Amino acid sequence: MAALLGMLVGGTFGVFILYAIWEWALFMRIFDDPMRGKLASVAAAYLSAVIIYGFGSANGGPWNPGGILIYLPGALIVFVYTWRRATKLRENSLEAEAFE
Numbered sequence: 001m002a003a004l005l006g007m008l009v010g011g012t013f014g015v016f017i018l019y020a021i022w023e024w025a026l027f028m029r030i031f032d033d034p035m036r037g038k039l040a041s042v043a044a045a046y047l048s049a050v051i052i053y054g055f056g057s058a059n060g061g062p063w064n065p066g067g068i069l070i071y072l073p074g075a076l077i078v079f080v081y082t083w084r085r086a087t088k089l090r091e092n093s094l095e096a097e098a099f100e
Contacts, residue, residue, distance in 0.1 A: 011049070011074030018045035019078055034093075035086040042082055046075035 023041035031037035053067030 007070055008073055011071045012077050013074070014049050015042070015045050015071055015074040015078045016081075018048050019082065021045075022048070034089040035083075038082040038086045039079070042075060042079045045078070046071055049075075 019041050022044040023038060027037040027041045027044070031040065049071045050065075050067040053070065054063040054065060057064045057066065
């Protein structure tokens with residue numbers, strides 16, 4: 001049970017760090033809509049985490065696909081967090097436009 005909790009917390013933390021890096025480095029500059037940029041950052045972070053895990057745990061053998069399931073709960077948690085954050089940003093921008 002403790003190992004599953006550790007994998008959930010570690011996976012969430014890892015995906016969140018990668019999400020922040022992807023958003024800051026690339027997607028914040030590409031997309032005008034905050035929703036698209038944040039969700040693309042989560043997808044890129046999940047794929048990055050899976051690829052890094054797969055090659056890191058290969059130990060000289062073939063790529064290990066175990067990270068697909070390990071990082072999925074963390075990616076879903078970060079996805080929900082960023083979706084809620086992006087909807088608030090979108091609502092605030094619509095209110096600001098209506099106010100002007």
